[in-house]
Amino acid sequence: MITRFGLLTRKSGLSPEDFNAHWEKSHGPMAAKFPGLRAYFQHVVTNKDQFGISHARGSEWDLDGFSELHFDDMQAMLDAVSGEVFAPTLVDEEAFLEDVQLVACEKHKVVPMDFDGGPFIKRMTLLKRRPDVTPEQFRHEWLDTHADFVRRWPNVLGYHQNIVVDRYHGSRTESAPYSAVPVDGIVEFWFRDTEAAAELYATDIVTETQEHAKVFLDTITPYFVETRQVV
Numbered sequence: 001m002i003t004r005f006g007l008l009t010r011k012s013g014l015s016p017e018d019f020n021a022h023w024e025k026s027h028g029p030m031a032a033k034f035p036g037l038r039a040y041f042q043h044v045v046t047n048k049d050q051f052g053i054s055h056a057r058g059s060e061w062d063l064d065g066f067s068e069l070h071f072d073d074m075q076a077m078l079d080a081v082s083g084e085v086f087a088p089t090l091v092d093e094e095a096f097l098e099d100v101q102l103v104a105c106e107k108h109k110v111v112p113m114d115f116d117g118g119p120f121i122k123r124m125t126l127l128k129r130r131p132d133v134t135p136e137q138f139r140h141e142w143l144d145t146h147a148d149f150v151r152r153w154p155n156v157l158g159y160h161q162n163i164v165v166d167r168y169h170g171s172r173t174e175s176a177p178y179s180a181v182p183v184d185g186i187v188e189f190w191f192r193d194t195e196a197a198a199e200l201y202a203t204d205i206v207t208e209t210q211e212h213a214k215v216f217l218d219t220i221t222p223y224f225v226e227t228r229q230v231v
Helices: 016-031 074-080 087-093 135-150 194-200 204-216
Strands: 002-010 039-047 065-071 097-111 121-129 158-169 185-191 217-229
Touching: 002 016, 002 074, 002 158, 016 039, 016 065, 016 087, 065 074, 065 217, 097 135, 097 185, 121 135, 121 194, 135 158, 135 204, 185 194, 204 217
Parallel strands: none
Antiparallel strands: 002 065, 002 097, 039 065, 039 217, 097 158, 121 185, 121 217, 158 185
16 A cells, blocks of 8 residues: 655645635545545644654745545556546646645554544654665664654554655656655654643653654654545
């Protein structure tokens, strides 16, 4: 399974409300028709505070939403954005997006979601590795060592790691350089509420985890989001 995330910046002069409405009512139904699409989520940014993160925030990011599309594999993803069905969505982007950067990711469900039927909030975070850390080293530190830290966190409803395997900016089929889309991973975190999250970030295990992040991460850029499933 491949997950393609769109990192979305709304069009200059467009209000957050109009951006959200256009994305949901106009763009969403178009993208839902992509061949080979297994699932499609729209994550609307509601809060851009650093919230408990001691790391620096990425100055290159000021997003308004994340799109999330699931495909069986890379070829299915590329086929979906190469045919006639895709053309109208590309035109429609001009009506509400200033920029869109794309990443194809492997999804690793470190802590599977378990909401118990209760309320929850979600945070999505962009990770950028340190300049002296190779992609291979980043992968090891995040998928192995860092994941083991997070498995010890109490009261986490879910934690997924999405490691970037390819990037796109402009073209949807030709890979972009790292400098065009400088992100190495996307975190998905679920908590019961902001109070529970704040209590969690005050614990010793989270402090240890954030110390480990200094070993391999340059910036950490979190966003709280509201999610709707389209497909």
